[in-house]
Amino acid sequence: MAEVPEHLLKRSQERRQALGLPTDGDAETPVAADGGGATPPPPPPPPTGGGDTPAADDAAEEPSDSRIPAHLLARSKKRRTTLAGGEDAPEGGGGGGTATAVIAPPVAGITGPGGHTQRLLTVVKSGSIQQTRAEAQDKVHTWPHLVVIEFASMLIMTAALTIFSALVRAPLLGLADFNRTPNPSKAPWYFLGLQELLTMFHPMVAGVTIPGVALGLIALAPFIDKNASIKPTDRKFAIAIFTLFLMMWAVLVIIGSFFRGPGFNFVFPWNDGIFFEL
Amino acid sequence: MAKGNGNGSSNGSANGNGSSNGSANGNGNGSKSRARVGAVLEKTDEKIRGSQAWLAIFRPGSVYRRGYTDSPRNRSYVIMNNVLYHLHPVKVKRHAVKVSYTLCLGGLSFFLFMLLTVTGIFLMFFYRPTATSAWSDIQTLETAVAFGSLVRNMHRWAAHLMVLAVFLHMCRVFYHGAYKSPREFNWVIGVILLTLTLLLSFTGYLLPWDQLALWAVTVGTNMMGYTPVFGGSVKYVLLGSKEIGNDTLLRWYVLHVLLFPFVIVIFMAVHFWRVRKDGGISGPL
Numbered sequence: 001m002a003e004v005p006e007h008l009l010k011r012s013q014e015r016r017q018a019l020g021l022p023t024d025g026d027a028e029t030p031v032a033a034d035g036g037g038a039t040p041p042p043p044p045p046p047p048t049g050g051g052d053t054p055a056a057d058d059a060a061e062e063p064s065d066s067r068i069p070a071h072l073l074a075r076s077k078k079r080r081t082t083l084a085g086g087e088d089a090p091e092g093g094g095g096g097g098t099a100t101a102v103i104a105p106p107v108a109g110i111t112g113p114g115g116h117t118q119r120l121l122t123v124v125k126s127g128s129i130q131q132t133r134a135e136a137q138d139k140v141h142t143w144p145h146l147v148v149i150e151f152a153s154m155l156i157m158t159a160a161l162t163i164f165s166a167l168v169r170a171p172l173l174g175l176a177d178f179n180r181t182p183n184p185s186k187a188p189w190y191f192l193g194l195q196e197l198l199t200m201f202h203p204m205v206a207g208v209t210i211p212g213v214a215l216g217l218i219a220l221a222p223f224i225d226k227n228a229s230i231k232p233t234d235r236k237f238a239i240a241i242f243t244l245f246l247m248m249w250a251v252l253v254i255i256g257s258f259f260r261g262p263g264f265n266f267v268f269p270w271n272d273g274i275f276f277e278l
Numbered sequence: 279m280a281k282g283n284g285n286g287s288s289n290g291s292a293n294g295n296g297s298s299n300g301s302a303n304g305n306g307n308g309s310k311s312r313a314r315v316g317a318v319l320e321k322t323d324e325k326i327r328g329s330q331a332w333l334a335i336f337r338p339g340s341v342y343r344r345g346y347t348d349s350p351r352n353r354s355y356v357i358m359n360n361v362l363y364h365l366h367p368v369k370v371k372r373h374a375v376k377v378s379y380t381l382c383l384g385g386l387s388f389f390l391f392m393l394l395t396v397t398g399i400f401l402m403f404f405y406r407p408t409a410t411s412a413w414s415d416i417q418t419l420e421t422a423v424a425f426g427s428l429v430r431n432m433h434r435w436a437a438h439l440m441v442l443a444v445f446l447h448m449c450r451v452f453y454h455g456a457y458k459s460p461r462e463f464n465w466v467i468g469v470i471l472l473t474l475t476l477l478l479s480f481t482g483y484l485l486p487w488d489q490l491a492l493w494a495v496t497v498g499t500n501m502m503g504y505t506p507v508f509g510g511s512v513k514y515v516l517l518g519s520k521e522i523g524n525d526t527l528l529r530w531y532v533l534h535v536l537l538f539p540f541v542i543v544i545f546m547a548v549h550f551w552r553v554r555k556d557g558g559i560s561g562p563l
Contacts, residue, residue, distance in 0.1 A: 010455075058379060081556035139369040141353040146366060146375045153382040154389050159441070161393070172420065176492035185493035187501075188483050190441055190476060195497060206508075207501030219469040221452070222462035230455030231563060242452050243545045277490050 004123050017204030021082070067116075171277045183262045184275055193249050199264065214245075304517060344478055365550055373562045379454075380559065383447035387475075390547065397433040398535065405485070407531035409524045412487035437479050444475045456560035457542040464552040474542040495530075496522060541550040 016022070140146075155169075173182075187195045197206035217224070225238050232239060256278045261267035291403045326332055326339040327343065336342040339423065340359040346352055353369040373379055404426065448468060451457060457465035482494045499522070503513035518525030553559065 067465045075488075134406060136370045140372050140375060141350065141357075142368060142370050143353045143356040143368045146370050147363065149356075149375060149377060149382070150385055153377075153386060157386055157389060158393070161432055161436055162428075164555075165428055165435055168431065168435070169427070170431045170434035171487055171488075171490055172416060173489040176409070176487045176489060178492070180489070182489055182493055187494050187497040188480060189438075189463065190445075190479070191498055194501060198501070202504075203501060204504040204506060208505050215469065215473065216361055218448075222459070222465050223544050225458070228458060230360075230458060230560065238455075239453065242449075246449065278434075 008123060173277070184260060184264045186256070186260070186276065188277065189253060189257055190277075193252035194254040195264075196256035196260070296357065301306065334486060367554060367558065371558055372563075374559045379562065381446070381450060382409055383443055383450055387440060387443040387447055390436050390443055391542070391546070394436050394440060395539065397429050397436065400429050400434060402535060405529050407485065409487060409527055412485065412527060416486050416488075437482060441479050444472050448472055451560075454560055454563065458560075459551075460558045461560065464549060464556060467549045467552065471542065471545050471549060474538055474545065478534065478538045478542065481530045481538065484522075484530045492522060496525075 001095045045123055056278065184193060194207055194211055197210060199212070200206065225235075227235060227238065246271075259266055261272050261275050300440070333343070339355045339358050341352055341356055346356070357363045357366055357368045401419070404423055405415045420425075420428060451465070451468065480498060484491045495548075499513055499516055502516060503509045505512045514520070516526075516529070517523075518529045
């Protein structure tokens with residue numbers, strides 16, 4: 001049996017309470033019991049007696065042939081007795097409380113496949129007959145919300161870079177001279193970590209193997225890290241490893257940049273000065 | 279105002295007294311003449327916006343055709359009718375516009391790349407990649423070319439900054455777990471982009487042909503020479519000879535101004551495209 005959406009059940013219950021009908025037994029009906037209750041003026045129902053009798057006759061006369069589930073028939077019968085027992089709300093008969101909603105007064109010539117003169121209005125889940133989006137996403141227009149941020153960050157970056165460039169000159173040392181090796185000779189700063197490794201390992205390990213493997217491992221990170229969660233609390237190991245890697249790299253670059261002097265020997269920048277050009 | 283009158287002179291004469299327009303304006307015949315000027319301007323505006331050239335330049339739906347009033351429809355049209363904005367979807371997730379989430383690092387990397395392209399083209403006008411003239415060209419650029427020193431400084435500092443920005447962007451993406459499915463491939467593209475950024479920076483390092491450039495590159499290429507099996511060939515291909523020299527300079531210049539930018543633009547295109555195809559930027563933590 002299809003589940004009836006929460007809000008429909010609630011509305012149905014409210015309607016029943018308003019009509020003073022029992023609410024417990026019929027609460028989980030799969031049938032749109034509140035067809036009349038949804039709109040303030042309910043569609044004019046057929047006269048209670050005239051609408052009920054033929055339907056009742058149909059159901060009563062051929063219960064075996066009928067495709068109406070037995071429990072619905074039982075409920076309909078119960079409802080009818082309730083109405084007969086003195087309930088005088090006229091809307092109740094048409095759309096308020098019954099499991100079946102009578103669409104039109106039965107016309108002699110028009111009958112359904114099983115000889116029915118009534119239709120069931122059932123609740124059909126929206127996903128079963130039409131495609132609906134899985135969930136609505138909280139979105140904003142790119143213009144102006146994102147574009148404005150991008151524009152501001154571009155302006156700030158341009159201004160900062162222009163001011164910095166106006167104040168700080170890019171280094172230009174003397175003409176390249178193969179006969180005069182500066183001491184120390186340093187690679188660009190982003191390779192100084194590698195140059196630092198050169199002091200510890202064979203050049204093939206420091207210059208090729210380690211950076212190659214490191215870059216390869218980084219590139220393969222999504223295939224190594226099978227953990228699907230992006231919550232930091234679920235990723236302690238990945239975050240720890242990556243942070244460790246970053247820290248190690250930063251320390252190597254900083255040592256290579258500021259703590260290496262003539263002969264690439266270890267120096268303290270506050271004692272011997274800085275041997276570093278950007 | 280005078281400009282507006284000049285523009286609409288043909289309209290003015292059609293009205294009857296085009297010549298009196300300007301003088302009436304001067305002696306404060308107030309709102310009447312202002313209204314007339316306004317009408318002329320409006321007519322001119324209509325004429326320009328209705329012209330074939332205008333309609334040819336601005337596509338149907340462009341805000342330059344019908345003017346911009348703030349509506350969801352026009353907000354979408356702004357993005358759809360601009361080739362640069364068109365990199366973006368019309369709508370983005372609300373958390374994606376939070377500066378505290380992305381720190382703008384990816385966008386700034388791209389912006390620095392554009393800035394480097396523009397300043398780099400400027401530098402190319404004054405630079406010859408030969409061992410005899412490279413260094414003196416830069417000297418001349420710094421001393422004798424208007425804004426030469428400023429643009430060179432900007433190019434250099436932006437290059438360092440771009441390496442930093444790309445690297446930090448990678449860290450940001452890692453800490454957000456944004457490389458996970460379905461973004462695995464885009465992460466790999468990103469690592470390639472990082473490598474290309476380093477190569478771009480490193481090839482540019484040699485071009486000034488000063489002591490710093492020469493020996494930094496010597497250290498770097500010596501390391502590459504230790505590649506197993508074909509280390510010697512790698513070094514030879516990179517240097518264009520046994521030693522750093524004229525051939526190296528030309529080779530690295532071409533790599534720096536043509537080959538690597540060409541390749542990185544292709545990878546950037548794939549990178550941006552995949553950002554959108556993989557569902558925009560990753561969700562909040």
